[in-house]
Amino acid sequence: MAILVIALVALVAVAVLGGVHWYLWRRLVRDTTRAWGPARVTGTAVLTAGPVLMIAALATERGGAPFWLQRVLGWPGFLWMAVLIYLLLAVLAGEVLRPLLRRFLDRRGRAETAVEETDPPAPEAAPSRRLFVSRVVGGVAAAAAVGTVGYGTYGVLRGPSVKRVTVPLAKLPRSAHGFRIAVVSDIHLGPVLGRGFAQKVVDTINSTQPDLIAVVGDLVDGSVKNLGPAAAPLAQLRARHGSFFVTGNHEYFSGAQQWLEEVRTLGIHTLENARTELPWFDLAGVNDLQGESEGQGPDFGKALGDRDTTRACVLLAHQPVQIQEAVKHGVDLQLSGHTHGGQLWPGNFIAAAANPTVAGLERYGDTELYVSRGAGAWGPPTRVGAPSDITVVELASKQA
Numbered sequence: 278m279a280i281l282v283i284a285l286v287a288l289v290a291v292a293v294l295g296g297v298h299w300y301l302w303r304r305l306v307r308d309t310t311r312a313w314g315p316a317r318v319t320g321t322a323v324l325t326a327g328p329v330l331m332i333a334a335l336a337t338e339r340g341g342a343p344f345w346l347q348r349v350l351g352w353p354g355f356l357w358m359a360v361l362i363y364l365l366l367a368v369l370a371g372e373v374l375r376p377l378l379r380r381f382l383d384r385r386g387r388a389e390t391a392v393e394e395t396d397p398p399a400p401e402a403a404p405s406r407r408l409f410v411s412r413v414v415g416g417v418a419a420a421a422a423v424g425t426v427g428y429g430t431y432g433v434l435r436g437p438s439v440k441r442v443t444v445p446l447a448k449l450p451r452s453a454h455g456f457r458i459a460v461v462s463d464i465h466l467g468p469v470l471g472r473g474f475a476q477k478v479v480d481t482i483n484s485t486q487p488d489l490i491a492v493v494g495d496l497v498d499g500s501v502k503n504l505g506p507a508a509a510p511l512a513q514l515r516a517r518h519g520s521f522f523v524t525g526n527h528e529y530f531s532g533a534q535q536w537l538e539e540v541r542t543l544g545i546h547t548l549e550n551a552r553t554e555l556p557w558f559d560l561a562g563v564n565d566l567q568g569e570s571e572g573q574g575p576d577f578g579k580a581l582g583d584r585d586t587t588r589a590c591v592l593l594a595h596q597p598v599q600i601q602e603a604v605k606h607g608v609d610l611q612l613s614g615h616t617h618g619g620q621l622w623p624g625n626f627i628a629a630a631a632n633p634t635v636a637g638l639e640r641y642g643d644t645e646l647y648v649s650r651g652a653g654a655w656g657p658p659t660r661v662g663a664p665s666d667i668t669v670v671e672l673a674s675k676q677a
Contacts (some may be wrong), residue, residue: 286453295330298324304368305419306409310601327361330354338468341531350358352675353467359426359657362621367418376408376573429621429659433470437630437652438450438476438667442638444645445673446558446609450587453557454674459487459516459666462595462614465527467498468572469658471506473639478652478667479510491517491556492545493614494525494565498655501535512543520545525595525615533568546666548593557671558589561608565595570577573601581606585596591672597632597648604642611646612670618650618663624665 334354339349449456459482466475482490492511497504497607515521522545529537537547546553548562561584565577575594584590590606594600598617603611618636619625628635634648649668654660 282291282475293398297361298328301361301364301368304371304411305364305415309408309415311408316496318656327357331357331361332477334358334468338498341643344499347468347499349501355469355657356426356430356659359421359429359621359659359661363422363661364418365424366419368415369542371414371418372491372542375410375414378413379406382406382410388408418449425661426657429661430657432664433654433658433660434474435476436481436665437480440666440668441671442668443671443673444610444647445675446589447643447675448609449559449586449672449676450589450674451674452591453672454676455558456489456672457483457485457487458591458612458670458672459480459490460540460612460614460647461490461619461651461652461654462493462649463495463525463655464492465495465498465651465653465655466504466507471504471652472510472654475507476510476628479513482669483513483515483520485667487516487669489518489560490514490520490545491593491612492520492522493525493593494523494541494613494653495651496522496525496540497615498527498651499529501539502530504531505539508539508543511540511545514543514545521553521560521562521593522547522567523562523593523595524568526565527573528566529567533571533573548580549573550579552580552584552590554588558590558591559584560607562593563599566599577602577606581608596645597634597646600641600644600646603646604644606642610670610672611644612649613646614649614651615671616648616650617660618652620660620663621657622662625630 280436301609302321302324304579306317306324310317327586328546334350337350376493399404435540442598461478461482464475464478497508522540537549540547550563552559552561563577564573566574567575581590586607589609590607592603592611594603594611594613597613616628616632619628635647636648636650638645638647647668647670650663652665652667
């Protein structure tokens with residue numbers, strides 16, 4: 278039964294994907310060309326190869342194909358995913374502009390005819406006008422989509438920017454006022470973002486000279502065998518009181534136990550439903566919800582159940598939805614990622630439907646929740662309307 282459901286879902290997905298590409302072919306290729314010349318052949322080839330590469334990139338990454346093949350298919354396949362989104366949005370917007378442009382050209386044509394007092398336009402003038410409108414709208418749509426994806430990809434590849442936010446905590450002692458935690462999430466090392474990107478992230482974090490570094494999940498998309506060298510620069514992370522890591526959902530797609538062992542060899546402490554008592558506050562971490570599939574889900578009781586509640590507590594938890602448990606357990610500040618801030622607009626609206634906070638700082642009861650947009654990107658190495666970041670969270674004592 279489960280196999281049948283999966284097959285039906287896959288069939289529907291393929292049908293929808295095929296329908297979208299047919300619609301784009303019709304508007305961008307058929308309507309802008311007169312016959313099967315070089316332009317129509319090229320456009321058809323692009324709109325056929327794009328979805329094939331996209332599906333192949335997803336299948337090889339999730340299916341554990343040879344890593345060289347994942348890398349070969351990853352760039353064109355995942356970039357097409359982003360281009361497809363903005364091509365579709367741009368072409369749909371063009372449907373609104375198309376009749377307005379036609380009406381404008383019709384009025385202009387009639388005005389010119391009246392002034393020149395010439396004969397009415399020949400019958401073939403209308404088809405020529407429709408072709409002109411289709412080419413203008415299609416060209417603008419294609420340029421807008423490619424430009425948007427190009428700029429969004431450049432934003433990711435140049436590395437995350439640094440954000441700074443101050444969070445007052447009532448229980449934080451005066452001696453910890455100004456304590457700085459560098460929060461990084463969703464680096465997503467994989468077939469597209471590799472060692473060079475990891476080095477940029479590390480250099481950016483170290484440049485902030487933090488007191489502590491919190492890596493809150495989704496470090497990788499792939500096995501230790503394939504991505505161990507890419508993650509190696511994390512051994513260079515430097516903070517006065519160390520670096521700490523909790524799992525994200527993608528770790529459980531990539532061999533979580535192997536990655537936890539690898540992270541420890543890089544000198545990063547793992548918090549697996551555990552906590553450590555710093556001189557000024559408790560630092561705790563819980564496993565990601567995806568770990569429940571392997572019997573390694575979050576255990577707030579184990580991480581927080583027997584602690585001294587008069588002390589401030591900072592919790593690392595990958596997904597913002599874990600905030601409700603954090604509130605129940607008297608956490609003062611939860612640091613999360615997972616949402617990517619939506620990554621590709623209008624994805625932020627989808628993220629908002631599934632998460633209490635998409636990005637930034639919000640308060641729930643007596644608990645502050647800070648959600649990072651993340652340093653990397655999943656799928657397309659592209660962000661639109663949700664720039665990547667590393668956040669320096671500065672703790673403030675209300676006693677200071």
